[in-house]
Amino acid sequence: MERVDHVAEKLARLKKSDAERRVFGASSHEYTLNPTLTEEAVADFERKRGVRLPEEYRLYLLQVANGGAGHFYGFLALEDDDGVAVRANAPFPLTADKPFFTFKLYEEIETRAENMDEESRERTLDEHCAKVNSGVTYLAHEGRGMYSVLVVKGAEYGNVWYVDLANDVGALPLADPKSGKPLGFLSWFELWLDAALSMTEEGGQELNGYSDFIPESATTRL
Numbered sequence: 750m751e752r753v754d755h756v757a758e759k760l761a762r763l764k765k766s767d768a769e770r771r772v773f774g775a776s777s778h779e780y781t782l783n784p785t786l787t788e789e790a791v792a793d794f795e796r797k798r799g800v801r802l803p804e805e806y807r808l809y810l811l812q813v814a815n816g817g818a819g820h821f822y823g824f825l826a827l828e829d830d831d832g833v834a835v836r837a838n839a840p841f842p843l844t845a846d847k848p849f850f851t852f853k854l855y856e857e858i859e860t861r862a863e864n865m866d867e868e869s870r871e872r873t874l875d876e877h878c879a880k881v882n883s884g885v886t887y888l889a890h891e892g893r894g895m896y897s898v899l900v901v902k903g904a905e906y907g908n909v910w911y912v913d914l915a916n917d918v919g920a921l922p923l924a925d926p927k928s929g930k931p932l933g934f935l936s937w938f939e940l941w942l943d944a945a946l947s948m949t950e951e952g953g954q955e956l957n958g959y960s961d962f963i964p965e966s967a968t969t970r971l
Contacts (some may be wrong), residue, residue, distance in 0.1 A: 752853040752935055753808045759942045760818060766949040771954060778823035782814035786827065791907050791970045794827055798837035801907070803907040805934040806899060820889040820897070820941045820956075831896070834879070841884035841903035843910070843920055845931065847957040848967050849881055850919040859958065881912060888937075891958050897923075899934055924964040 757836035763772070791810055802810075816826035825831055843849055854877050878956055884902030891897070894915020900908050905922070908931040913922045923932040933939070940956065947953030 750808065750812075750847055753805070753812055756809070756935055756938055756942065757813045759939070759946065760813075763942060763945050763949065764818070766946065772945045772948065774823060775819040778818045779791045780818040783817040783824075784815060785812060786810045791827070797946045798901070800837070800901040802886075802901055803899065803934060805907075809934065809938075819938070821891045822889070824889055825887050827886065831890055833882055833887060835885060835887070836879065837882040839880075839883035839902075841900045841905055841910075842880050843922075844904050845908075845922040845964070845967065848919065849877075851878075851914065851917040852919075855917070878914050881914065885910070885912075888934075895958065895960070897937065897959055905931070907931075907933055909934060909959075911963060913960075918960075921960075921963045923959055923962045926962060929964065932970050 760780070760782075767775055767780070770776045770779065788811065791802065791807060810827055814824070816829065818824070848880060851865040854874065858919055884900060885898040886901050888897045888899050888909065895913045895918075898910050898912050900906055909923050910920055911923055914920075923937065924930060924934055926940075934966070937959075940959075940962065944954065944956040948955040
C-alpha cells in the first residue's frame with residue numbers, strides 16, 4: 750500500500766515538473782490517468798483469463814489508475830493488449846535462464862528448410878512467437894514494436910519482461926540494475942519515474958528504453 754502511494758506521489762510530482770511535456774511521450778498522454786477499476790472489474794478480468802494479477806499491479810489498478818500516464822506512450826489499460834492475441838489460459842513458457850531469441854528460431858527453421866515448404870515455415874514461426882504471448886498482460890508500448898509485459902501465469906509470475914518480436918529480437922527478462930533481481934511491476938515503473946524526474950528536476954538523462962535492463966546473464970546465452 751505505502752509503495753503504491755509513493756509511486757502515485759512521484760507521478761504527480763513528475764506531472765508538475767514536466768509542465769512543458771519534455772519527457773518522451775508526455776505530449777501524447779499529458780499525464781492523464783484513466784479511472785481506477787473496481788474490485789469487481791478486476792476480479793471479472795481475472796476470472797475470464799483464469800489468473801490472479803500480481804498484487805502490486807492489482808493495487809495500482811484499484812488505487813491509482815487503469816492505464817494512462819506512464820512510460821513512453823503511456824500505460825495500456827488492463828483489458829488492452831494493443832491488438833496482440835494473448836493466450837490467457839496458457840502459462841508463460843520462458844524463464845530467466847531460458848529466454849527466447851528470434852534469430853535462433855530462424856536458424857532452426859533454416860536447418861529444416863529443405864523439409865519444410867513456405868507455409869510450414871511461416872506456421873512454425875507464428876506458433877513459436879505465439880507462445881511468448883501466453884500468460885502475460887501487456888503494460889506499455891515503447892514504439893516500433895517494443896513492449897513491456899507482466900507475467901501473470903507461469904514460473905516468472907510477477908516479473909516484467911521485454912518483448913520485441915517486430916524487430917526480430919525476442920523475449921527477454923528484465924533485472925534491477927542495482928540488485929540484479931527480476932523487475933516486479935512497481936520496480937519497473939519506478940525506473941522510468943526516477944529517470945524522468947532526474948531529467949525534469951536535475952537535467953539528467955531520461956530512460957531510453959527497457960532493453961538497457963536486460964541482464965547480461967540472459968544475453969550471454971547467445
